[in-house]
Amino acid sequence: MILKGFEELKSYLDTPRNIVLIGHRNPDGDAMGSTLGLRHYLSKKGHKATVVVPNEYPDFLHWLPGSDATYRFDWQNSQAQKAIKASEIIFLLDFNALHRVGYDMQKTLEKYQNDFAMIDHHQQPDDVKYMYSDVEICSTCQMVYQFIEMNNDLDLIDADIATCLYTGIMTDTGSFRFRSTTSTTHRIIANLIDKGAENNKIHNNVYDSNSYGRLLLLGQALSNLQILPEYKTAFITLTEVEKKKFDFQKGDTEGVVNYALSLKGIIFAAIFIEDVEQKIIKISFRSKGEFSVNQFSRNHFNGGGHDNAAGGKFNGSLEDAVHSFNELLPKYKNELNVSNEE
Numbered sequence: 001m002i003l004k005g006f007e008e009l010k011s012y013l014d015t016p017r018n019i020v021l022i023g024h025r026n027p028d029g030d031a032m033g034s035t036l037g038l039r040h041y042l043s044k045k046g047h048k049a050t051v052v053v054p055n056e057y058p059d060f061l062h063w064l065p066g067s068d069a070t071y072r073f074d075w076q077n078s079q080a081q082k083a084i085k086a087s088e089i090i091f092l093l094d095f096n097a098l099h100r101v102g103y104d105m106q107k108t109l110e111k112y113q114n115d116f117a118m119i120d121h122h123q124q125p126d127d128v129k130y131m132y133s134d135v136e137i138c139s140t141c142q143m144v145y146q147f148i149e150m151n152n153d154l155d156l157i158d159a160d161i162a163t164c165l166y167t168g169i170m171t172d173t174g175s176f177r178f179r180s181t182t183s184t185t186h187r188i189i190a191n192l193i194d195k196g197a198e199n200n201k202i203h204n205n206v207y208d209s210n211s212y213g214r215l216l217l218l219g220q221a222l223s224n225l226q227i228l229p230e231y232k233t234a235f236i237t238l239t240e241v242e243k244k245k246f247d248f249q250k251g252d253t254e255g256v257v258n259y260a261l262s263l264k265g266i267i268f269a270a271i272f273i274e275d276v277e278q279k280i281i282k283i284s285f286r287s288k289g290e291f292s293v294n295q296f297s298r299n300h301f302n303g304g305g306h307d308n309a310a311g312g313k314f315n316g317s318l319e320d321a322v323h324s325f326n327e328l329l330p331k332y333k334n335e336l337n338v339s340n341e342e
Helices: 006-012 029-044 077-086 101-110 140-150 157-171 185-195 200-208 211-223 240-245 257-261 293-300 318-338
Strands: 003-006 018-022 046-054 089-093 115-120 130-133 227-230 234-238 268-275 280-287 311-312
Touching: 006 130, 018 029, 018 077, 029 046, 029 089, 029 157, 046 077, 046 211, 077 101, 115 140, 140 157, 140 185, 157 185, 157 200, 211 234, 211 240, 211 257, 211 318, 234 257, 234 318, 240 268, 257 268, 257 280, 268 318, 280 318, 293 311, 293 318, 311 318
Parallel strands: 018 046, 018 089, 089 115, 115 130, 234 268
Antiparallel strands: 003 130, 227 234, 268 280, 280 311
16 A cells, blocks of 8 residues: 555645546546545535546446536536646546546646645556555545545545445446455445445446447347457457447446456456547456456556456557457466466
8 A cells, every 4th residue: 555645635635725636538437436426525625626537437427426517628628627727736536647537638637737646546556746545445436435534534424425435336346246345345335325325226327227229239249259268268349330330338338348257267358349539449358366467458458457457458450459469368378277266
């Protein structure tokens, strides 16, 4: 764990401040839950807090309390720029490096004259003045809860804060099934329910609000599934044509890679998604046991994340991305075959 400048930050926040909270590009449940949850908390402490995200986030997260007051940097650029320029400090949540917000927003943040405070659980964070980093914690939302606890303010957690934080913990732990889900996580979840988080409602809003097109896209993805048993590996591909065929919306491919990982005997899974807008192949990696997809992605696909969940990208065609992936697997055959699946 890295806890840098916490006491100084605590003193700094004793005075009402103008604060911006930023999540990573293509925000997921943990990014939205942590930024919105912290925003509600800071507002209750007397601060002016504004959430700015780089781009659109999935429709199944738009119901989160405070979502309607969030600025999108790509779509509401003037409002987002104005909020950033007026802020006295920026919180960076659920990402470890400025490039994770996308090129345009990164350039804006690199010109920022005031300080950053980072709360994040990804490996190898950039250096900023204030930092709370812990790669052992399952989600940034759990870290926000513990940040509030460090400030002796758990009594300030209301239903809105509890709902936001519960959502991020739930989504980043795969509904509490990943190895990073600890007894501490469950105790925090229990307290969030006591504070007003409606667990059944949150689960239904996130997981039981699929569009017809999303289910058809899932069917297409599963039909594209390929298995490489000699490497205990499976992967999925999705082309831009396939996405358009089923009216792809932001968030529709979230979690699809886990279907590949769910196969018996598979410990390494990937999904390759053609993204014409960004002119890249977006990749998600998942693993079981000791095989580090964080290191694999950092070494070969310009990405990173956690040991068992990471993202990456490939500049080129979908076919070339898959070819490169397949060419790498023989180098990792021993690691894949000895990795503990438990």
